[in-house]
Amino acid sequence: MTPPTALTIAGSDSGGGAGIQADLRTFFAHGVHGLVALTAVTVQNSLGVQGFTEIPADVVTAQIKAVASDMGVNAAKTGMLATAEIIRAVAKTLDEVEVGPLVVDPVAASMTGHALLREDALEAIRTELFPRATLITPNLDEVGLLTGISVSDPASQRAAAEALLEFGSRWVLVKGGHMTGSTCVDLLTDGREYVSLSGPRFETDNTHGGGDTMASAITSSLAKGASVPDAVAAGKKFIERCVAESYPLGAGVGPVSPFWVLPDRR
Numbered sequence: 001m002t003p004p005t006a007l008t009i010a011g012s013d014s015g016g017g018a019g020i021q022a023d024l025r026t027f028f029a030h031g032v033h034g035l036v037a038l039t040a041v042t043v044q045n046s047l048g049v050q051g052f053t054e055i056p057a058d059v060v061t062a063q064i065k066a067v068a069s070d071m072g073v074n075a076a077k078t079g080m081l082a083t084a085e086i087i088r089a090v091a092k093t094l095d096e097v098e099v100g101p102l103v104v105d106p107v108a109a110s111m112t113g114h115a116l117l118r119e120d121a122l123e124a125i126r127t128e129l130f131p132r133a134t135l136i137t138p139n140l141d142e143v144g145l146l147t148g149i150s151v152s153d154p155a156s157q158r159a160a161a162e163a164l165l166e167f168g169s170r171w172v173l174v175k176g177g178h179m180t181g182s183t184c185v186d187l188l189t190d191g192r193e194y195v196s197l198s199g200p201r202f203e204t205d206n207t208h209g210g211g212d213t214m215a216s217a218i219t220s221s222l223a224k225g226a227s228v229p230d231a232v233a234a235g236k237k238f239i240e241r242c243v244a245e246s247y248p249l250g251a252g253v254g255p256v257s258p259f260w261v262l263p264d265r266r
């Protein structure tokens, strides 16, 4: 039987833990066929990002059109988009093809603090992509860059979510992985419904690719027809297991792991 399809519009991580590599292994873990529009090639390992080269915007557009016109896209997500020119090209293309629900993960920097966006690009994400998004999934650093709000507790998390909704997405998920405490609390809202998703915080430094993995898990469920609240609840359960089973690799930060879905691991 042909599985649902999901498209990732994102960059490559040579270390295999984030970017399109995280998205494809997450799609696979959900039984979803992954499609790719590559935006940039990063030189990256567990210690950080050494640099990146972007793909020409017309080639990004051509990749999206090629798969959407032939294979069909049940849901899509964006990750690292690198430049304002690529963001504008993606936004225009998404108006011309059918991709189903759109998850925008506004990736601005790696967890090691290296920029993954050229300087003028954050404003383009806000104005060009957020209004087209079914759901946006910023982490707390991205929330700060986008709204100027420093989230430290449930009240400021809610204020940030409401400020982000003003940019035009249907739903906002403010991820709370970077807060402190024994639980990790993410807040999902469309301005009417407020869903607080709380789970245990696992003691590990190996959380590379966590944001990509969560956004692509949500995209997988949307591709299968789930509602946004159901897809996010399933994504939260999925990422928790991936963080719990993350592993050290290299001298720096290791990746979260979707391998727990495999039936027979040695």
Ligand SMILES: Nc1ncnc2c1ncn2[C@@H]1O[C@H](COP(=O)(O)OP(=O)(O)O)[C@@H](O)[C@H]1O
Pocket: 111, 138, 139, 140, 175, 176, 177, 178, 184, 185, 186, 199, 200, 201, 202, 203, 204, 207, 209, 210, 211, 212, 214, 236, 239, 240, 243
């Ligand atoms: N140590 C942890 N234990 C359990 N869940 C975590 C942990 N760190 C992050 N998460 C969860 O992983 C997801 C990604 O979180 P976050 O770290 O905020 O985003 P990003 O990876 O984009 O920086 C969120 O659902 C968050 O609650």
Ligand SMILES: Cc1ncc(COP(=O)(O)OP(=O)(O)O)c(N)n1
Pocket: 010, 011, 012, 013, 018, 019, 020, 042, 044, 079, 080, 107, 109, 110, 111, 112, 116, 207, 208, 209, 210, 211, 212, 213
């Ligand atoms: C190519 C590429 N895309 C995205 C990221 C950031 O991914 P994220 O899931 O936020 O993981 P961390 O960087 O926080 O580990 C990336 N590093 N590379």
